[in-house]
Amino acid sequence: MPSLAVDEFETERPHLLSVAYRMLGSHAEAEDAVQEAWLRYHRARDAGDDIQDLRGWLTTVTGRICLDVLKSARVRREAYPGQWLPEPVVSRLDDPAERVTQRQEVSLALLVVLEKLAPEQRVAVVLHDAFAVPFEEIAEVLHTSVAAARQHASRGRKAIADGQARNTADRAEQSRVLEAFLTAAADGDLRALAAVLAPDVVTIGDGGGVVSAGRNPVFGADKVARFWVGVFGRIEREVAAMSVEPVLVNGDAGVLVSGRYADGRELLSVLSVAVADGRVTAVYNQLNPAKLGSVADR
Structure with missing residues (x-):
């Protein structure tokens, strides 16, 4: 393939990885999807296809690939041991380049609720709402009518609105609330911890069946406070x-x-929070070693 075509594809790779990660919640699966998009682009070029809008063409192709992955992944994830969280995108606070990239990332709060959508709903919402793909093209990806594609997106948006943890705080407030949460948990101060938790707070831990993380979400300020005081107590005794x-x-x-x-034994965890109105609305604790490879290599 001409080097120009290769360069054109590589220019679009970060965009395609962003599309695929939002749909799949997995870096490895996203990279595989983009590689398959490259192969399909290669074949289309060899066949002499006239691709006028390369980004649009590659975005819809990646959408089709991700739809197939989501359909096949549902069976695997239904059998997943315990709770499922996406692979986190982690960067240091003192890296300006990474902070710019991070502003383009999708929050764990959104990825968690996207995981609960039907594959068609997830693809429709991501393509249209995040990447402004017209419903005419989304209908082609989903092999359905334009009206049905709109309906998939509408139902997906409603599910997101009903199920997403509130996460409206800016980063400074998030940091302040997270620090208060960690301090109270480490001190074993149930009262102080409950004070920074929203009444409907939820904590979700993903150990992948390898690391103990709790098989079910924990709901409510009192139960979540007791849970995290217990976690930090065990860490103090055992680490x-x-x-x-x-x-x-x-x-x-x-x-x-x-x-x-x-x-x-090694302890490695990535913990983050969703925050609204000065309180934690969700705690996400990724412990699964299979999803922390990039973090372990830091």
Whole structure:
């Protein structure tokens, strides 16, 4: 293939990875989807297809690929051990280049609720609302009518509105509330911890069946406070050394927790929060080693 075509595709790769990650919540699956898009582009070029709008063409092709992945992934994720969280995008606070990139990231709060949508709803919402793909093209991706594509998007938006944790705070407020949350949990101060939790707060942990994280979400300020006081109590008793580094997690305030248990096991966790009205509305704790490879290599 001519080098110009290769360069044109590589220019679009970051955009396509963003599209695929929003749809799949997995870096590895997103990269595979984009690679398949490259192969289809290669074949289309070889066949002499006239591609006028390369970004639009590649975006819809990537949408089709992700739709197939989502349909096949539903069975796997229904059998997933415990709770499922997406792979986090983690960057340091002191890296200006990464902070610019992070502003373009989709929050974990949104990715968590996107995971609950039907594949067609997720594709329709992501393509139209995040990337302004016309419904005429979305209908082609979904192999349905324009009216049906609009309906998939409408139902997806309603599910998001009903199910997404409130996350309206700016980063400064997120950091302040997260620090208060961590301090109270580490001190074992149930009263102070409950004070920074919204009444309908939820905590979700993903251990992938490898690390203990709780098989079900924990709801409510009192139960979530007791849960996290218990977690920090166990860490204090069992972890010989631990560090807590403030980071950005999908553009929001979070921490990278690392350390080693007395028996030699490694502790690695990425924790972030959704915050609204000065209180934590959701806590996301990613512990699954399979989803923390990029973090472990830092």
